[in-house]
Amino acid sequence: MSALHLDQVVKHYRGAGETVKAVDGVSLLVEEGDLVALYGPSGSGKTTLLMLAAGLMAPDSGNVVFDDRQVGEMSEREGAKYRMRDVGFVFQSFHLMAGATALDNATIKLIGDGRTLAEARKLAEPWLQRVGLGERVRHMPDQLSMGERQRVAIARALVNEPRLLLADEPTGSLDSKRSKEILAVLRDICHERRIPGLLVTHDPEARKFADRVHTLRDGHLHEGLDAELMATLS
Ligand SMILES: Nc1ncnc2c1ncn2[C@@H]1O[C@H](COP(=O)(O)OP(=O)(O)OP(=O)(O)O)[C@@H](O)[C@H]1O
Numbered sequence: 165m166s167a168l169h170l171d172q173v174v175k176h177y178r179g180a181g182e183t184v185k186a187v188d189g190v191s192l193l194v195e196e197g198d199l200v201a202l203y204g205p206s207g208s209g210k211t212t213l214l215m216l217a218a219g220l221m222a223p224d225s226g227n228v229v230f231d232d233r234q235v236g237e238m239s240e241r242e243g244a245k246y247r248m249r250d251v252g253f254v255f256q257s258f259h260l261m262a263g264a265t266a267l268d269n270a271t272i273k274l275i276g277d278g279r280t281l282a283e284a285r286k287l288a289e290p291w292l293q294r295v296g297l298g299e300r301v302r303h304m305p306d307q308l309s310m311g312e313r314q315r316v317a318i319a320r321a322l323v324n325e326p327r328l329l330l331a332d333e334p335t336g337s338l339d340s341k342r343s344k345e346i347l348a349v350l351r352d353i354c355h356e357r358r359i360p361g362l363l364v365t366h367d368p369e370a371r372k373f374a375d376r377v378h379t380l381r382d383g384h385l386h387e388g389l390d391a392e393l394m395a396t397l398s
């Protein structure tokens with residue numbers, strides 16, 4: 165079964181001064197076909213949790229398991245393959261290549277996985293259309309609005325038909341109408357393809373599209389949306 169399972173996961177950052185308990189004993193099961201929305205104040209550990217799920221860092225203790233594989237124990241090579249083949253990751257800060265068109269940015273994982281440029285472009289273009297960028301495929305990132313750049317980052321995360329969707333504030337730069345469209349795309353992908361999805365968000369709309377909602381506060385996970393956070397969303 166292709167579920168994402170976090171079991172008592174701990175990740176602390178140790179600097180010169182104090183230790184930051186970014187993720188402090190989190191257990192979470194995201195089942196296939198389920199989109200989970202994760203809310204939490206700034207600095208509560210949301211991005212750290214996604215990076216752990218993507219194998220971009222290893223937990224100090226506890227287990228991160230996807231599809232019966234221990235993500236935290238993958239070698240660098242296995243981790244790279246996991247992210248290329250299995251994971252669709254929408255980064256909070258987009259990470260687009262400045263010198264490449266929207267279309268070529270979206271092809272990057274396909275090229276990395278051995279497709280020719282022509283094949284990759286043919287596969288990526290429908291995804292740009294699906295996020296509403298069919299008219300912008302030849303634009304460079306600096307010719308795109310922030311919301312358009314965000315949608316390129318979303319298309320890029322989806323082109324490899326991931327088996328796990330991880331999205332870090334994918335609607336943070338979008339207006340409310342676009343947010344709803346993108347949230348519907350992400351939800352539909354999880355439901356249609358029966359894949360688990362974990363969506364980090366501050367967007368009040370997101371909970372309406374998610375199957376379940378959790379809150380992260382000071383590295384601790386709680387079910388649902390707590391009253392304090394609810395008040396800040398409206
Ligand atoms: N590389 C790092 N080294 C030291 N501390 C870090 C590092 N990355 C994150 N932190 C700290 O860990 C905590 C959690 O950070 P994280 O980025 O996971 O929060 P977040 O919930 O994603 O916040 P935001 O909503 O602002 O994106 C914060 O206190 C942050 O300052």
Ligand SMILES: [Mg+2]
Binds near residue numbers: 210211212256332
């Ligand atoms: Mg973050």
